[in-house]
Amino acid sequence: MRPYQVATAVAFMFVAAVAMTDSRAGALVDTTGTQPGGIGAGFYPFWSAFVVFTCAAVVAYRSWRGPEGAPAFEGREGVYSVLKLVVPMVVATVAIKWFGFYIVSGLYMGLFARWIGRYNWLWVLLLTVGMPAAIYGAFELGFRVSLPKSFLYDLGVLPF
Amino acid sequence: MRNPVGRSISLAIAGLLVATACGGAGGGATTAPTASGGGAAALVAPTKPVEFVISTAPGGGSDIYARKMQAVIDTLKLSPQPVTPVNKDGGSGAVAFQYVYDHKGDASYIMITLNSFFTTLIVQKLPFKGTDFTPIANLALDPFYLWVNEDSPWKTAQDFITAAKADTLVVAGTGSKQEDEALFRRIQTIAGTKPFSYVPQSGGGTVAAALAGHQANVVATVNNPSEGKSLYGGTPRKLRPLCTFEPASPATGPFAGLATCTSQGLAISDYYIMRAIMAAPGLSAGQQAFWVDVFKKVSDSADWKQFVSDNNLNPDFRSGADFQKMVNDYQKLHEDIAKQFNWVQ
């Protein structure tokens, strides 16, 4: 647990440092009268970031000096379970840019039904087609809400 | 399970739609297109569903106007493709501009614009210019009035100016470095008052409420008539307009006979919010002509005319060179203000 705790806190320190650098111009109360109300755009983010930085430093120090604690991961099983969810999720999200929401969501549902659920192919097919079709009906037709379309839509081949 | 409910409503509505379109739409729909925009180019209609991009949140000023236009387009069946309003608020319009800009040459992207089309493009560092977009038309001009609380001792613009020369006054308006602030800064320059403490609010309604409720010492606003009307109309009356920044007094409506600011010694009579339509960059002359034609018909419809008079707008349809000139004038005016008050970072 300890190295992860320290690393997390240090990551927060890094983010806060970037934010402080970016908004340093407005860090002080303005007395020249150029900023409305005496507080510039950067004041609020700078001091929020400052508190994050300070607290993160305290957390980092305490975890570093503190006990090792329980292990961060409970065996490989847990890590694999998480990765099995994360990888398809990230791949699917990125793929939406080219393949649109409907094709990706069908494949994503199908993948889970077959891979995790071990359903027979009929069910897999049903979910692959049925889920996007239901969403298309509700959103595009029912409420006229447009979700991302595939490159085939731009080419005029498919309606989604 | 619930879909049939929705289906039957939309069917019923479709029926209603047809009935109304047949019944009352004759006048607007048959008006001949004017020669403007693309000149004699044949009209080229969009081939995909149209997104009507709105740079404010639902319920905001230009949102109402855009939805009204969309309703007219829908009722009169002016577009072969469905037109759907899409809200893209953020960055005082920058997010909407970027979105439409990214659909170069696509006639399915149009947007409603107001003066943030100038201010935002001048003040913020954006990778495109106003001239990149395809101009369609201006439909109306929304006037500004100078408002005070009903219990204010000031009766004319001159009283207000005298007070503003003596003290730093707190005034409110929509947004920062946009039309309301631009107008107050112009007043400041022309009348030589002390710099106003300008409190930016999130929308016209909250601006009017701030004035009516004496919130945070706010003593004046430059709301549009439609924004101030609610709090002017009731009993007891809460707000009072001192004058209008138009060249002439309104002739009809609740504000008929309101003095012009010019007549009270505050010589600004050329400033409005435009309610105009721009389209994605790089449309062909035919595509441009299609939209000019659609909005000409919107502007001529009885429904829109009623809406315009209900909300004290000045009908002002311009397209082509006429619209271009207006855009250029406003561009210059806002650039000057921005330069004078160091708005550009």
Next chain:
Amino acid sequence: MEFFNVFGDLAGGFATALQPFNIFMLFVGVMLGLVVGVLPGLGGTSAVAILLPITVIIARSSPTSAVILLAGVYWGALFGGVVTSILFNIPGEPWSVVLLFDGFPLAKRKGKPGVALASSFFASFVGAFLATVMFTFFARALADFALSFGPPELFAVFIMSFATLIGLGAESPVKAVMMISFGLLLAAVGFDGITGQPRLTFGQIGILSGIGFVPVTIGLFGIGEILASAEESGIGFMERLSAKVGFDDVIETLGELRKRIWLVISTGIIGFWFGILPGHGATAGSFLGYGLARQWSKNKEGFGKGEISGIMAPQAAADAAAVGSLVPMIALGVPGSPTSAVIMAGLFIWGLTPGPLLFTEHHDFVWGLIASIYLGHLLTFIICLLAVPLLASIMRIPYAILTPFIVLISVIGAYSLNNSMLDVFITIVFGLIGYWLRKMKYPLAPLVVAVVLGDSTERTLRQSLIASGGNPGILVGSPIAATLMALAIILLLLPLIRTIRSRGRHTDAGIDKDTVATAID
């Protein structure tokens, strides 16, 4: 005199609202509202906006029918919006964010989705009923008083909300303070409305709209929870639900409501008042409702783990606030919430001017609407209670279908808010962050509170300072602001005093200083 006129007016209103066509419109509105409320990304605001073109046609013959339809959608969406919060940990509306803290834990960890849903429906109904009664009798007087709530008063209200939530879910005060500040930092990202400058956008135009709290909370809670439970129980595990899902849950909840009736009534009144305040009153109201319920409760430890008061209090406040948000719209022409802003846009489009004149010029319209608020809530409430067993059984859908489905609706919810893929990426990134922070034992609730309320808090503070020329005295300058600020400070100090007393001499001075620092932020 005027008081008795109200009964006559209301009777007239019911006569209008009970006309067959208006009843039909109300039913259609409520059903549509329930559907869009349950669907992710389509809250009441977008649903009402989507329906506007249709209402234009209806309004030609009867504006009252049109507004009844839209108001029906509003109530339906309010009830429906909590369903995804409770079942999937995905908030539908700003004010259902707070339901993530206890609604989902009760539904999942304690395996009582039926009780969780019924709790929220009961509280909604009681809160809304109270609010509607107050609306009926005091609308115009209250609206006038609400006008005097300017930036300094609102700032005090936000500070009060923060004050009741200090120490929420915090094992380590330092981490809680850090999360609040991190939330405030996230809320600051984007276009600064006061100066018109971009902040922390690093030149990206898409980020000018800011990091919305919806994608952030969907990520932190919805996605983060899926990942965390996959690690605990392994992928493909089945939820353990209470054996029977039926109307017993509803009966059980009724008993729970009786125990908490005064809590629900008082948070309902607070919520109604917050709804009247223009801006984000409803959200602040729901958080304050939650915070007060927690402070008043003897079972503080239970909060965040599925405490029923933690569902009922904020929900009563939120629904009462939604009713309240119509008050300034009708009485002043100033919208009290995003959804009422769109309904108000509808009024403009139909050719009506919202504001005091409505009461005199469109008498039937106003009272028809008021009567339909009573009827609409009753209708929604009955439909929702009947649907509880059906909704609760959603959690029995097998993992291999439910999990990817939740991911998909998270994506839709994040995307359709602004039609922005950037928001989808933010959701996924915060999903990973949420998973990791849970693991590292950082409290997420303070982060979410700060992201939701941060923007408004900063804006009202800076607006106040502009008005006073930089003098912070304005924050306690008016009697209302001073009273509210004093209340906020008392609320802030109460738990501190309690902690110091209970810890006695072992108090860690450093920790308490951190907690105090939160208030200053």
